[in-house]
Amino acid sequence: MKISDKRNDVMQAALELIADQGFHGAPMAEIAEKAGVATGTIYRYFENKEVLIRELHRELEEKISATLREGYPVERPLRERFLYLIRELLRYFITNPLHFRYMEQYFNSPYGISMHRDRLLGKSGNHDILMDIFELGIQQQVLKELPKAVLFPLAFGPLIILMRDHILGFVILDDPLIKQITEACWDTIKR
Amino acid sequence: MKISDKRNDVMQAALELIADQGFHGAPMAEIAEKAGVATGTIYRYFENKEVLIRELHRELEEKISATLREGYPVERPLRERFLYLIRELLRYFITNPLHFRYMEQYFNSPYGISMHRDRLLGKSGNHDILMDIFELGIQQQVLKELPKAVLFPLAFGPLIILMRDHILGFVILDDPLIKQITEACWDTIKR
């Protein structure tokens, strides 16, 4: 058993518990039990609960960012690049609903607020890509002349509710529907 | 002092605390202190914390619903009715940021999930209005031919992030901007 095995087990257990019970539905004791370790063991790997939570967030963001960059069509027209981002983000979360639920919990908590500031300042990984699209789009008069801080909510706001509804089973996001949705998102911001 | 004075004080205190600290940042003792009553007094008016929380939600929803219905232009074209709804909702929340924060907390909690089901089934007050718009719009081929459960997120999803950013001071939603935003929301769903 490698040194990081238990660390991973703890993170996985925390992810699952927090994703579907929230931070307060995930006591350290329960995380430990689910991970098959003792409570105290968690504190070998994470200074405290907050560190565990932030670390988990960091790791998920990393994964998502990597996925979006993977096949990103840098050379294609703006619209295509934009559609790609939205489509792949939706697909990622459909494949990894726990990740979505976790990010949602995180975002909607005291932890999330500082991150939020970063996002708008374009610090985070794949938001540079997005901000480039917005900037170029406005320059080339392809997009509406709106602040980037408005374009982002317009384009990505729907995805949050859609994902939630998908996970709850109110909608089923299959490929044809995803195609229509991504195009609708484009319509929101295109001139 | 009327019988309902303390009840109101408690609700107001709970609203303020919960809106900016979340449910877990609002212990009954603190709510009581802020309301200027003893802890035990709360339990004269509310069976327990959950009842208080739900009651608060009910009351806010009532107010919002009333506001949206107030000047609703029933006789005007679809587009105009739709723009009205979005614009007034934004305005309401800009005027009452605590209400927005509270509803967000509520929505993003175990309590919120049952409500969510109601919303999609069209039980809640002003959603009948909205569903009518969607239904008519599809019939008249004004709107995209998408499930109502998709039209709703597309049209209203942006508002949540926009409101959050507005409250955090990242955007300032003034009237010209609101006009552009509501029209962008319409562009998302119009054919």
Place this chain on the structure above:
DNA sequence: CATTAATGAGTGAACGTTCATTCTTATGTG
């Protein structure tokens, strides 16, 4: 055998809720 890892009972703080008691207001009586 020395060092590191893992354990889980224990600790104290925080929380929602209760309830014996006190204070306030309303009602009855002469």
Place this chain on the structure above:
DNA sequence: CACATAAGAATGAACGTTCACTCATTAATG
């Protein structure tokens, strides 16, 4: 009107529970 009595409202200390975190002890490792 003065006073006694009853009813209702308000109080806050106390209770039981939950939780994050600690630490003395045990197990594993090389």
